[in-house]
Amino acid sequence: MRTADYAMLAFSSLRFSRLRTYLTALGIAVGIAAVVLLTALGGGAQDYMLGQFTQFGAHIIAVNPGKTTTMGVSGAVISNIRPLSLEDAEGLRRIPNVRSSVPVVQGNSPVEHGNRTRWTFVIGVNHEVPQTWKINVAQGRFLPNEKLEQARNLAVIGYKIKQELFPGRNPLGEFIRIGQERFRVIGVMESKGQVLGFDMDDIVYIPVYRAMSLYNRESLMEVDLLYAAGRDEKQIVERIKKYLIERHGGEDFTITSQTDILGTLGSILTILTAVVAGLGSISLLVGGVGIFTIMSIAVNERIKEIGLLRALGASKRQITLLFLFEAAVLSGLGGVAGMLTGLSIAWLMHFFIPALPVSVSWDYVLLAEIIAIATGMVAGLLPARKAASMAPVEALRSE
Amino acid sequence: MIELQDICRSFVVGDETVHALDHVTLDIAKGEYISIMGASGSGKSTLLNMLGLLDEPNSGSYQFQGKELTTLSEEKRAAFRRENIGFIFQSFHLIPRLTAAGNLELPLMLMGMSPAERRKRSTKVLADLGLSDRAHHLPKQLSGGQQQRVAIARAMILKPPMLLADEPTGNLDTHSGTEVVKILEALNVSGITLVVVTHDVALGRRAHRRIRMLDGKIVQDESSRSNESAT
Ligand SMILES: Nc1ncnc2c1ncn2[C@@H]1O[C@H](COP(=O)(O)OP(=O)(O)O)[C@@H](O)[C@H]1O
Ligand SMILES: [Mg+2]
Numbered sequence: 001m002r003t004a005d006y007a008m009l010a011f012s013s014l015r016f017s018r019l020r021t022y023l024t025a026l027g028i029a030v031g032i033a034a035v036v037l038l039t040a041l042g043g044g045a046q047d048y049m050l051g052q053f054t055q056f057g058a059h060i061i062a063v064n065p066g067k068t069t070t071m072g073v074s075g076a077v078i079s080n081i082r083p084l085s086l087e088d089a090e091g092l093r094r095i096p097n098v099r100s101s102v103p104v105v106q107g108n109s110p111v112e113h114g115n116r117t118r119w120t121f122v123i124g125v126n127h128e129v130p131q132t133w134k135i136n137v138a139q140g141r142f143l144p145n146e147k148l149e150q151a152r153n154l155a156v157i158g159y160k161i162k163q164e165l166f167p168g169r170n171p172l173g174e175f176i177r178i179g180q181e182r183f184r185v186i187g188v189m190e191s192k193g194q195v196l197g198f199d200m201d202d203i204v205y206i207p208v209y210r211a212m213s214l215y216n217r218e219s220l221m222e223v224d225l226l227y228a229a230g231r232d233e234k235q236i237v238e239r240i241k242k243y244l245i246e247r248h249g250g251e252d253f254t255i256t257s258q259t260d261i262l263g264t265l266g267s268i269l270t271i272l273t274a275v276v277a278g279l280g281s282i283s284l285l286v287g288g289v290g291i292f293t294i295m296s297i298a299v300n301e302r303i304k305e306i307g308l309l310r311a312l313g314a315s316k317r318q319i320t321l322l323f324l325f326e327a328a329v330l331s332g333l334g335g336v337a338g339m340l341t342g343l344s345i346a347w348l349m350h351f352f353i354p355a356l357p358v359s360v361s362w363d364y365v366l367l368a369e370i371i372a373i374a375t376g377m378v379a380g381l382l383p384a385r386k387a388a389s390m391a392p393v394e395a396l397r398s399e
Numbered sequence: 400m401i402e403l404q405d406i407c408r409s410f411v412v413g414d415e416t417v418h419a420l421d422h423v424t425l426d427i428a429k430g431e432y433i434s435i436m437g438a439s440g441s442g443k444s445t446l447l448n449m450l451g452l453l454d455e456p457n458s459g460s461y462q463f464q465g466k467e468l469t470t471l472s473e474e475k476r477a478a479f480r481r482e483n484i485g486f487i488f489q490s491f492h493l494i495p496r497l498t499a500a501g502n503l504e505l506p507l508m509l510m511g512m513s514p515a516e517r518r519k520r521s522t523k524v525l526a527d528l529g530l531s532d533r534a535h536h537l538p539k540q541l542s543g544g545q546q547q548r549v550a551i552a553r554a555m556i557l558k559p560p561m562l563l564a565d566e567p568t569g570n571l572d573t574h575s576g577t578e579v580v581k582i583l584e585a586l587n588v589s590g591i592t593l594v595v596v597t598h599d600v601a602l603g604r605r606a607h608r609r610i611r612m613l614d615g616k617i618v619q620d621e622s623s624r625s626n627e628s629a630t
Contacts, residue, residue, distance in 0.1 A: 001509055001511050002508075002511055002513075005508045005514075012496045012497060012501075015496075304492065305492075307492075308492040308494070309509070310453070310477065310480075311451070311480060311484075311492075312480070312481065312486070312505055312506045312509060312553070313477050313478060313479075313480045313481020313482070313506060313509055313510075314477060314509050315473075315477045316474065316477070317474075318509060391454075392454075393448050393453050393454045396453070396488070
């Protein structure tokens with residue numbers, strides 16, 4: 001018998017008891033829709049996070065004062081903690097394969113120009129920000145390479161600051177007031193939008209030494225190091241550690257590499273995927289039980305028909321395949337319906353909440369569909385075998 | 400063509416054993432027209448099912464054209480049924496979801512014939528039966544007589560040498576019944592061996608050879624005409 005004919009007969013009987021078909025297929029559809037939707041959201045979250053974390057480039061290593069253990073920051077507990085100094089930042093710059101070193105001090109201040117004021121982030125850095133953080137100057141230039149203590153009161157402003165303080169005007173050469181000091185604007189950064197919830201356009205960059213005095217700080221909050229692409233990150237991290245331990249006499253700092261972050265992210269996503277798979281399997285199992293029930297009922301209802309087909313010369317194998325096909329078509333339809341539903345919901349969510357990242361992973365979709373059909377066939381196997389093993393006479397006699 | 404030898408078939412119902420066929424011996428020649436009559440429960444259907452290889456005997460032998468069939472595997476029996484036997488039932492046994500043409504084409508479908516070839520054959524057969532305009536009707540849209548004619552066409556579409564009918568007119572009014580009988584007899588005239596189980600005395604009498612059953616035994620076997628072709 002031809003495959004197309006098995007399919008035709010399967011469709012004809014599914015069409016015949018439509019409501020039942022819908023309800024049974026629904027059981028499978030719900031599971032598939034859930035899997036498709038959850039993996040789309042999970043994939044979206046993953047893409048988003050990866051994009052965010054690699055925004056600064058993958059070859060960046062951050063050094064922070066204090067030691068972060070699995071229990072959290074315990075820097076306060078260690079009494080002889082030495083803060084990160086400008087000298088540390090300069091020294092780290094000289095480690096082989098470290099391409100740049102950005103000392104960071106950050107604060108929050110009102111920035112004024114004329115009668116306009118805006119509260120914003122003020123970040124003290126050095127001239128190596130553009131290459132390290134992968135952010136470019138759109139207008140003018142970035143802070144110059146000046147000896148730290150002699151750094152002049154120069155500032156580079158974010159795109160939003162330009163819009164707020166200098167609407168429709170050229171800010172280059174103008175002065176802004178931060179705290180008690182005046183800074184000359186020498187550059188405007190390109191617009192980058194939000195990165196990890198932090199508005200990259202709402203920042204004023206000033207020389208780190210000026211920021212330290214502005215915020216009365218003796219030490220740095222962070223040092224960002226860029227290392228040469230293709231170099232062994234582990235080795236560089238080891239060198240940084242060794243260098244700082246030598247200078248500080250102990251490990252009173254924390255080194256965070258992109259690999260660390262991505263690794264953590266990866267394991268979170270793995271757990272998420274496992275949860276989705278678990279939920280999906282449970283709902284598929286329920287769907288499978290539904291198919292088993294319906295196929296058992298179908299076999300009982302069609303005993304006479306089975307007898308007739310046997311009388312017409314159908315083999316046991318053909319009867320088995322007939323019912324297996326029906327179960328497969330049933331679950332396959334449910335799978336397709338679930339897939340479309342899941343995809344539409346994902347699409348709608350993305351349409352109405354554009355900020356919500358959605359990424360459909362077709363591997364999962366395809367796998368889910370295959371599993372749906374397989375579930376249907378496994379569930380249909382027992383009823384199908386029962387149908388095939390029925391004695392033809394008995395089947396014909398049944399009322 | 401067919402030789403049944405000492406066929407026994409019993410059913411165990413509760414603690415009782417019913418001997419539906421009790422040492423039945425029967426020869427059937429090619430082209431015969433046989434009626435089987437007898438009280439309800441006398442074993443007529445069981446005998447017909449035995450002839451059609453739908454049922455297996457507890458003991459005895461069944462030879463078809465000199466070949467022993469009782470030892471065949473279930474798959475071989477299915478193939479045998481498809482090639483050699485046409486069944487007709489009292490309740491027509493049409494599949495309610497399929498059209499007249501679809502029901503008619505079932506045996507062709509089971510043997511894997513292409514849809515185009517199937518359609519060609521079923522169209523012709525339906526035309527012969529005068530049911531061309533009913534090809535795409537579902538069974539429930541057909542009269543009983545029309546349904547039984549479709550069932551006969553289905554039984555005959557692969558041109559088997561033997562046709563087994565279990566009370567083919569049982570569910571039909573007199574007019575439709577007569578029509579169905581005429582079709583069956585025409586098939587017999589064209590050379591097909593015809594065995595009809597019936598309650599209808601008038602119909603039973605029309606057969607050239609009449610068998611009467613009682614409690615699983617053949618108690619009467621008479622031929623009224625000598626012109627039946629035994630070759
Ligand atoms: N599958 C079966 N299971 C149990 N008893 C059966 C079965 N088939 C037939 N019988 C019994 O065998 C006897 C003969 O049945 P059957 O051949 O159908 O009679 P008829 O067709 O002459 O009315 C009856 O007593 C019937 O109850
Ligand atoms: Mg009967």
